[in-house]
Amino acid sequence: MDMTAAVLSGIDDLALKRVPRPEPGPGEVLLRMEANTICGTDLRIISGAKTSGVRHGVVMGHEFAGRVEAVGEGVEGVPVGAQATCSIVLSCNHCPNCLNGREHLCENLRLFGYSIDGGMAEYMLVPREAMQNGNLVVVENELPATLLALTEPVSCVINGANQVRVQPGDSVVVLGTGPIGLLHIALAKLAGATKIFASGRAGRLEPALALGATEAFDLTGEALTREVLARTGGRGADVVIVAVGDLALANQALQLAAIGGRVNYFAGFPKGSMAEMDPNIIHYNELVVSGGSNARRTDVRRAVELLSSGRLDVSSLVTHTFPLSDLDGAIAAVRDRAGLKVAVLPQA
Ligand SMILES: [Zn+2]
Ligand SMILES: [Zn+2]
Incomplete structure (x- = not known):
């Protein structure tokens, strides 16, 4: 089965492509993506101003919200259909920073939407290492997908x-x-x-x-x-x-x-x-x-809690939404600072 995804093939070369839809292997989870907000960092990744940790060929998108579509063998406590997002930081767990409680500054850090396929696609795989690290957050009190997508910046x-x-x-x-x-x-x-x-x-x-x-x-x-x-x-x-x-x-x-x-x-x-x-x-x-860079998994859980409880009401931030099919329009809106946050909706 294929799906549509925003693939970064090279500098200034982000385009929608038909790619194979990932299948969750043992310990993995497949999310059906519902929203992905875009930020200035995405623009820097596209233009080549930011290269560190970026893999060409990656599906972009690091501010995302989805729903559990399927789970691989051995995954427990992750109900199909549940709303979910995940920490974009995949840490190694053995470098000095990981061992000192700064997993988000891991020496071997890999990020969703930079080198691991991200959320600007119809589906996104949460790989086994990310599941083992506890990156996935299943949402208990559902909220609009465009708001849940703000988990990463929050x-x-x-x-x-x-x-x-x-x-x-x-x-x-x-x-x-x-x-x-x-x-x-x-x-x-x-x-x-x-x-x-x-x-x-x-x-x-x-x-x-x-x-x-x-x-x-x-x-x-x-x-x-x-x-x-x-x-x-x-x-x-x-x-x-x-x-x-x-x-x-x-x-x-x-x-x-x-x-x-x-x-x-x-x-x-x-x-x-x-x-x-x-x-x-x-x-x-x-x-x-x-200073401050990236976020720990505990910060991600806290962000979901604050957003889903309504204590942090920032729904007014998402001012523009585009179907994923209008990726160019969405990117242009971010570039032109047309509003505050711009979201693409992969299922629209
Ligand atoms: Zn961002
Ligand atoms: Zn590490």
Whole structure:
């Protein structure tokens, strides 16, 4: 049996192809895909700007939701028909990072949608190693597939947020109001932050306010710093999250933080880029600086829990849907920043 899949054959060569539909072998699960959201990383993979861990010939898609279509021999507790997604991180379990609880930074990391066939297809196989690692998450309280597809970005944002641990009553600055910044805003609200300042492009301030920002500014540089200081009694914010890879923000994030503040460089910056930073701001103000990349399986489970319980209501993020047959239209919508999140629906 064949199926339609979005296959990356080379740089700038992503196209729909008819490929054999995978069959679940022993210990494996086949998902029938219902939604796959697309992000900026997908664009970088397609254009060749991102090559690390990418295999040409792969079925793309790392933000997906589906339903169990069939299970292989020996698979238990995975009902056919159940809604499901999975962690995209396939870790080796024996490198130092895996052994130190950072399986998401595994030295031998393989990712769905990069080297393992992903979710932009009618069906996706969850291979045996992923099943053994516990990557599959069966959803108990069903939710719209386009929302479940956000599990992956939400899990990454949870990992970043765990580095800064927003406390009730904290003030938080989120720099950047793309989908990732918006998710950080929603999580900061959930964590009980009372002041959430968002800074981003004018067109993205409304969604920032809708998801929980208490104030949103289309400001940069000193004007932004002045605004944040004025609204925090001159102290700066308890938490600053950099959610856009803009080098000018590298130092500004430090300036926006209060004494003892936590600063998270969540966004990746262009490869090889260098920034000027004043290390004395970290030194004198005793800042705690962290990063964040990918997500642990526990973050993925937490993401599903928050999304399916409705506690994290980010359904407004998915603004555009396309049938998989209009893959080009979907990719163009992401490229043109037509909306917030764009989803393809493999069964439409
Ligand atoms: Zn993504
Ligand atoms: Zn490892």
